[in-house]
Amino acid sequence: MSLNLHDLSVRFGAGPLFPPVTLNAAPGTITTVMGPSGVGKSTLLDAIGGHLARGATVVGRVELNGRDVTRLPAEARCIGLMFQDAGLFPHLSVGDNLAFGLPHALKGRAARRQAVADALAQAGLSGMDGRDPATLSGGQRARAALMRTLLAEPQALLLDEPFSKLDTGLRGEIRAFTFAHIAKRGIPALMVSHDPADAEAAGGPLLTLSQEQT
Amino acid sequence: MTRSGAEGRTLRAVVLTVLIVAVLGPIAAGLWQSLRAGLGVLPAIGAETLSLDPWRALVDLPGFGTSLRLTLWTGFAATGLALLLAVGVCAAVHDRMDRRASGRLLAPFLAAPHAAMAIGLAFLLAPSGWIARALAPVMGWDRPPMLETVNDPWGLALIVGLVAKELPFLLLVILSALSQIPVRAQMAAGRALGYGRGIVWIKVIMPQVWPLIRLPVMVVLAFSLSVVDVALILGPSNPPTLAVRLLRLFSDPDIFQLLPASAGAILQALLALAGFAVLWLCDRAGRVIGLWWVRRGGRGLSAEPGLWLATGLATALMILGALAMVSLLVWSVAWRWPWPGLLPDSWSLRPWTGAGQGVTRALMNTVTLALSTTALSLTLAIAWLEGEDRGHFPRAKWAERLIYLPLLVPQIAFLYGLNVLVLRLGAAPGLVPVVWAQALFVFPYVMIALSDPWRALDPGLPRAAAALGAGPWRRLWRVKLPVLLTPILTASAIGVAVSVAQYLPTLFLGGGRVATLTTEAVTLSSGSDRRITGVYASLQAGLPFAAYLAAFLIPALRFRNRRALSGAAA
Numbered sequence: 001m002s003l004n005l006h007d008l009s010v011r012f013g014a015g016p017l018f019p020p021v022t023l024n025a026a027p028g029t030i031t032t033v034m035g036p037s038g039v040g041k042s043t044l045l046d047a048i049g050g051h052l053a054r055g056a057t058v059v060g061r062v063e064l065n066g067r068d069v070t071r072l073p074a075e076a077r078c079i080g081l082m083f084q085d086a087g088l089f090p091h092l093s094v095g096d097n098l099a100f101g102l103p104h105a106l107k108g109r110a111a112r113r114q115a116v117a118d119a120l121a122q123a124g125l126s127g128m129d130g131r132d133p134a135t136l137s138g139g140q141r142a143r144a145a146l147m148r149t150l151l152a153e154p155q156a157l158l159l160d161e162p163f164s165k166l167d168t169g170l171r172g173e174i175r176a177f178t179f180a181h182i183a184k185r186g187i188p189a190l191m192v193s194h195d196p197a198d199a200e201a202a203g204g205p206l207l208t209l210s211q212e213q214t
Numbered sequence: 215m216t217r218s219g220a221e222g223r224t225l226r227a228v229v230l231t232v233l234i235v236a237v238l239g240p241i242a243a244g245l246w247q248s249l250r251a252g253l254g255v256l257p258a259i260g261a262e263t264l265s266l267d268p269w270r271a272l273v274d275l276p277g278f279g280t281s282l283r284l285t286l287w288t289g290f291a292a293t294g295l296a297l298l299l300a301v302g303v304c305a306a307v308h309d310r311m312d313r314r315a316s317g318r319l320l321a322p323f324l325a326a327p328h329a330a331m332a333i334g335l336a337f338l339l340a341p342s343g344w345i346a347r348a349l350a351p352v353m354g355w356d357r358p359p360m361l362e363t364v365n366d367p368w369g370l371a372l373i374v375g376l377v378a379k380e381l382p383f384l385l386l387v388i389l390s391a392l393s394q395i396p397v398r399a400q401m402a403a404g405r406a407l408g409y410g411r412g413i414v415w416i417k418v419i420m421p422q423v424w425p426l427i428r429l430p431v432m433v434v435l436a437f438s439l440s441v442v443d444v445a446l447i448l449g450p451s452n453p454p455t456l457a458v459r460l461l462r463l464f465s466d467p468d469i470f471q472l473l474p475a476s477a478g479a480i481l482q483a484l485l486a487l488a489g490f491a492v493l494w495l496c497d498r499a500g501r502v503i504g505l506w507w508v509r510r511g512g513r514g515l516s517a518e519p520g521l522w523l524a525t526g527l528a529t530a531l532m533i534l535g536a537l538a539m540v541s542l543l544v545w546s547v548a549w550r551w552p553w554p555g556l557l558p559d560s561w562s563l564r565p566w567t568g569a570g571q572g573v574t575r576a577l578m579n580t581v582t583l584a585l586s587t588t589a590l591s592l593t594l595a596i597a598w599l600e601g602e603d604r605g606h607f608p609r610a611k612w613a614e615r616l617i618y619l620p621l622l623v624p625q626i627a628f629l630y631g632l633n634v635l636v637l638r639l640g641a642a643p644g645l646v647p648v649v650w651a652q653a654l655f656v657f658p659y660v661m662i663a664l665s666d667p668w669r670a671l672d673p674g675l676p677r678a679a680a681a682l683g684a685g686p687w688r689r690l691w692r693v694k695l696p697v698l699l700t701p702i703l704t705a706s707a708i709g710v711a712v713s714v715a716q717y718l719p720t721l722f723l724g725g726g727r728v729a730t731l732t733t734e735a736v737t738l739s740s741g742s743d744r745r746i747t748g749v750y751a752s753l754q755a756g757l758p759f760a761a762y763l764a765a766f767l768i769p770a771l772r773f774r775n776r777r778a779l780s781g782a783a784a
Binding site: 046049050051053054073074075076078079080081083085087089090091092096099100101102103104106109112148149152154158 | 309310396398399400401402403404405406407408409410411417418421422505508509510511512513
């Protein structure tokens with residue numbers, strides 16, 4: 001499994017935000033995207049995941065496992081997304097948030113409940129099925145969100161400053177948890193971060209975005 | 215406790231007292247009167263024996279069952295359709311809609327009074343109206359077709375009229391609810407998990423929007439189940455909906471008809487309650503089914519066609535509404551307009567000049583009522599919010615719910631009872647009771663429109679003023695009110711629009727002697743002279759338009775050199 005970017009850039013009206021990016025993200029590796037604020041790191045992730053706001057145009061190509069996904073809608077790309085606010089849906093319980101991620105192909109009430117329970121156990125959240133996500137700690141929320149993303153069986157993962165809202169003490173723990181799961185799944189991941197410690201722990205290639213020269 | 219804190223408590227106590235004595239008390243008393251009269255006790259006309267006869271008389275009215283069915287059908291269909299379309303439109307276009315631009319687009323529709331919109335739609339939909347005229351060459355009609363397109367026995371024209379007016383309101387309400395939800399992030403999260411846009415909307419966004427729009431939807435439902443003016447103009451005529459029948463009973467020369475009419479008023483209140491119960495059941499059922507559906511994890515990649523259908527229908531309705539307003543104006547200056555011409559052969563201002571004193575008096579009454587009810591409501595709203603600020607109170611949820619009460623109780627259920635009460639207190643029907651009765655419905659809208667911008671005001675501004683030595687009154691007059699000019703004017707424009715649109719309060723509390731543009735237009739609409747009707751309805755629609763325009767232009771001129779205030783706060 002691999003994620004390939006060919007001369008990928010994003011235009012808002014006039015010029016491209018950053019110089020075209022070409023990248024080969026190998027399975028199980030985490031590529032860290034760094035660069036100054038406002039250079040368009042999150043926009044790069046949006047372009048890969050299919051979440052660009054209206055008015056933005058993608059230049060170049062995104063390939064996932066040899067399949068060109070550049071023109072596909074976000075929901076058809078099989079690219080998972082993690083961001084700093086965890087993005088758990090506030091109207092659903094923790095368990096139902098995870099069930100939301102489970103593929104439809106897994107049939108049967110009991111089987112689906114079991115899959116959710118297993119995922120919760122993996123995240124150290126056993127028995128928190130019925131909890132309101134708002135009552136979880138920051139670390140628990142991050143772990144639940146990662147499990148929800150992984151349950152959808154993504155073929156690549158995008159992480160947009162996933163640890164920036166966590167305390168320093170917690171950050172190392174959640175980072176290790178996240179990276180271990182990515183390695184276990186053997187999927188390519190792209191992570192935007194401001195924290196050099198994140199990049200160091202990721203141990204993968206480093207992609208530095210710089211302002212487009214005009 | 216600081217002086218301003220104590221002042222805040224006093225201010226709020228005053229506002230609460232006014233609210234209870236002048237708003238909630240009268241509604242309760244009016245309902246009580248209706249209840250008593252419905253059970254045969256109305257001493258004013260010498261009826262003093264408690265009995266169920268009025269209810270029997272009501273149920274025995276010829277065609278009572280049909281009226282009841284029509285009321286339920288049109289009320290639920292209009293509310294359901296308006297809600298469905300509004301949700302569909304928001305789902306389809308929310309990410310390309312700029313909130314300010316969409317607010318401006320919706321403003322004229324919100325400003326248009328129900329009656330004017332209904333009259334315009336009648337002009338448009340009637341067999342001799344614009345739509346039939348446009349179709350005539352295609353269909354080969356050499357005379358207006360014999361179709362019941364208005365006042366049809368199924369109430370379809372009534373439903374169209376209600377939806378055309380309620381859709382913009384629900385759109386506005388949903389858009390403002392959406393601004394409280396991180397839609398973009400949740401949409402991305404849902405789509406990254408493989409869900410199509412329409413499905414994310416239904417499974418993730420709507421369940422969060424619903425609690426925020428439940429009360430407005432209840433208002434729409436209660437209104438649709440009990441509307442009088444729109445039903446008079448567009449609704450079925452024989453038999454009409456329940457509310458229209460009640461109006462006829464209330465104005466029957468035989469005063470003993472007041473008893474079954476009062477029983478019917480209570481029935482209207484019960485219908486609204488039943489409507490809320492149905493809504494609550496749908497809410498419960500939706501929650502259970504929704505959860506079951508979410509847990510199954512269906513991705514449903516193809517909800518888009520439904521969304522585009524909703525958008526198409528909604529657009530068509532908005533165009534219909536806009537054309538309706540234009541047709542009012544065109545009819546008011548039409549002279550000779552033979553079938554099947556799309557425009558009159560000859561034009562004339564005679565309907566305007568010929569309307570004379572009647573229209574002038576109605577206009578004066580309408581303006582007087584609009585200005586006084588709006589000023590009253592605005593003062594009360596500002597006193598409430600300022601009291602909250604000075605007393606450092608958190609926003610009181612229960613009080614906000616109470617504000618909605620006058621909008622949730624059908625007008626016809628308590629207004630006649632209120633009238634009886636006013637007469638018993640020895641007050642003469644006239645402008646003053648009408649001002650008060652209208653304010654019951656104007657105040658809630660003004661308060662709702664003003665409270666969010668007021669609470670969103672940067673608290674640093676009054677603090678900075680206080681640090682410079684400005685007392686609470688100076689902070690209010692010199693800092694808060696000027697900075698909040700745009701929302702205050704917007705709330706006033708809404709107040710004017712609500713006041714101008716009032717029909718029943720004016721009719722009942724004015725004892726039939728206070729003629730406004732609305733009461734006259736509704737009366738004229740059953741006649742045959744579209745020109746005169748067009749004059750009254752155009753003026754009726756023109757007043758709120760003028761108010762909205764002023765609310766838009768005044769801040770733009772006043773703050774033309776103040777970028778932070780030139781409309782951004784609206």
